[in-house]
Amino acid sequence: MRVLHVTAYFAPAYGFGGPPRSLLALCRAQRQAGMAVDVFTTTANAGARLPAHPEGVDVEGVPVSYFPVSAPAALLGATSMRRALGLAAVDADLIHIHGLFNRTVWMGASIARAAGVPSIVSPRGMLEPAALAHHRWRKRASWQLFDRRALHGAAAWHATSHAEAEALRLRDHDKPIAEIPNSVEPVTVDEAARLEARQSAGVPAGAPYVLFLGRIHPIKRLDLLAAAFALVRASVPAAHLVIAGPDERGHRARVEPLFAPIAANVHWCGEVDGRRKAGLVSGATTLVLCSDSESFGMSVAEALIASVPAVVTRTCPWPMLDTVKCGYWVPQTPEALARGLIHVLSDLDEARAMGRRGHELVAREFGAPAVAARWAAFYRDVAAMRGSRQESR
The missing domain is CATH 3.40.50.2000 (Glycogen Phosphorylase B;)
Incomplete structure (x- = not known):
C-alpha cells in the first residue's frame, strides 16, 4: 500500500498549530505498520520558511518533499510540486489530502483526478462554522471555484471526531466517512x-x-x-x-x-x-x-x-x-x-x-498501533475504488 500525503504545511511548521504535528504522528504510525508513505508539502511556516528539499528528506523516519512556496504566498501553493506529485501518483494506491482553501489542496485533487487515483480529504476542522467565519469572503470564493470540487470529488472523507463527521454528513449523506482520531505517542519526561x-x-x-x-x-x-x-x-x-x-x-x-x-x-x-x-x-x-x-x-x-x-x-x-x-x-x-x-x-x-x-x-x-490499524482498513477500502470514476461536481 503506497499512500501520498499532500498538505500545505508539515512538521516542523508548528506555528500552524496541531495539524503538522498530528500528521507527522500519523505518518510515523503508518510507516511502523508497514505502509509506504510519502509526504508532499511546501516550505510554508508561520515564521521563516522551511528549507526546500524537493528531492526529499527524512523527518523522523518519514520521507518528505518540501517545495518552495510560490506567489501568491497567501494561497500556500508550490508550482514546482506539480510534476513530482504527478509522477509519484502513477504508482500510488491513493492520495490523502489534508486541509482546504489552499493551492496545495487544489493541486492534489487535480492530480488525483488526472491519474485516476482515489483521494481522501481530511478537512482538519476547516469546515467548522468558526473556521469558515475567518476570512469569510475569501473562503466563499475559494469554495465555489476550487474547494467544493476538491471535497466532493474525493472518494472518501475523514473526520477526527464524531462532531466533525456529523457535520460532514450534512454535506453528503452517501459519501464514505472515516471517523478516526489523531494518534498520540507517549513522551517520557523526567x-x-x-x-x-x-x-x-x-x-x-x-x-x-x-x-x-x-x-x-x-x-x-x-x-x-x-x-x-x-x-x-x-x-x-x-x-x-x-x-x-x-x-x-x-x-x-x-x-x-x-x-x-x-x-x-x-x-x-x-x-x-x-x-x-x-x-x-x-x-x-x-x-x-x-x-x-x-x-x-x-x-x-x-x-x-x-x-x-x-x-x-x-x-x-x-x-x-x-x-x-x-x-x-x-x-x-x-x-x-x-x-x-x-x-x-x-x-x-x-x-x-x-x-x-x-x-x-x-x-x-488513540495509541499509534490502534489508529494505524484503522487507517490501514480504511485505505484498503478506498484503494479498491481505483479505476472507478470519482464523483465530480
Missing part, C-alpha cells in the same frame, strides 16, 4: 525536565499551574480564558496560568491587556517544543482549552497521555472528559470554565486520579 520547564516559564516551585497550549489566535478565545482565570485567582490565589504557543498575526498584543489585573500570575512562553514542551505539559495541574471550534484538540490528547486532566469547553469534541471522568467538559462561559478549573485545582488527589484515567483512555483509543 523530573529535571519538569523543573526546567517550570523555571523557564517563571512559575514558582510548588505552585499549581493551568496550561494553555496552542496558537495565540482569535479562535482560541483567550479573552474568555482571561475572564475565567480572574475568577480562578479569586478562589485559588496560588494558581498560575502558563500560555504557550506561537503568536499568530500579532494577536497577543490585542489580548494580553485583558490579563493585566492578574498579570503577576500569567506567564507567556511563546512557541515551545521538544523537551520544554513535554516538561510543561507533564508538570501542569490541568490543561485548558476553550476554542470556538476544534476538529480534534491535539493539546487535550497530549495532556491526557501525560496523565494531566483537562478542562475543555463544549465547543471542542471532548465529551469523554465527563464520561470517563478525566476532566471537565463545560459550557463556553467564563463562569463554567472557572468552576471546572477550580474543581481541579482544589482537589489535587482527584486531579491525579483523573489524569490516570485520561492516560488509560488515550493509550487505549
